[in-house]
Amino acid sequence: MSKNISSSSRFAKIAALAVLSSAVALTTGCATKRTTSEVVVAPLGIPGGQGAYTGAVIVDNQVGVVNAANNIQAVVYFAFDSSEITAQSASVLNQHASLLSSNPTAEVLIAGHTDERGSREYNMALGERRAQAARDYLAAQGVSANNIRVISYGEERPAVAGNTEEAYAQNRRAELSY
Known part of the structure; x- marks a missing residue:
């Protein structure tokens, strides 16, 4: 027993x-799905060696191109939550298209920006769409797409600090640099 x-x-x-x-x-x-998203940002640069990538996007142009670009407005603005090119933006981009077409080896960097409203992930994507919209416009004007680089900073580099509609409007932009 x-x-x-x-x-x-x-x-x-x-x-x-x-x-x-x-x-x-x-x-x-059986973990539940997260309701928020996380963005992992890799550190800039790869250690060691000559010519190591530093994380910077570089365009290298002749002094004449850079000087000519300094005489053109370098910023185009967008409506809230939009990446649509306005008539005013098209006017600015047409000047850049003319400069780039007359200098076929010149390169331009287009950086997309947003205001601080929205999540970081959403704003990075919106900044990317704005930069790509400007790139697509320039390409449609005959500029070689190989000479145009795009990057998004989202809300990370505001032109103006503040929580007013005026500040938001100045931060919804794409900046062209040579």
Whole structure:
């Protein structure tokens, strides 16, 4: 009889451990989906060696191109939550298209920016769409797409600090640099 008690006691312990381990597996193995997103930013640069990538986007132009670009407005603005090129932006971009077409080896960097409203991830994507819209416009004007680089800073580099509509409007932009 003592063998039966010890056998059933052992079975009860094993059954209890099985139930407990199943409960642990279910509660830890079936994590719920996060309601927020996370953006992982890699550190700039790769250590070591000559010519190591520093994370910077570089365009290298002749002094004449840079001087000519300094005489053209370098910023185009966008409406709230939009990457659509306005008539005013098209006028500015036409001047850049003319400069770039007359200097076929010249390169331009277009940096997209947003105001601070919206998540960081959303604003990075919107800044990218704005820079790409400006690139697409220039390409449609005959500028080689290989000479146009785009980057998005999202809300990270505001032109104007503040939480007013005027500040927001000045931060919704794409900047062209040579």
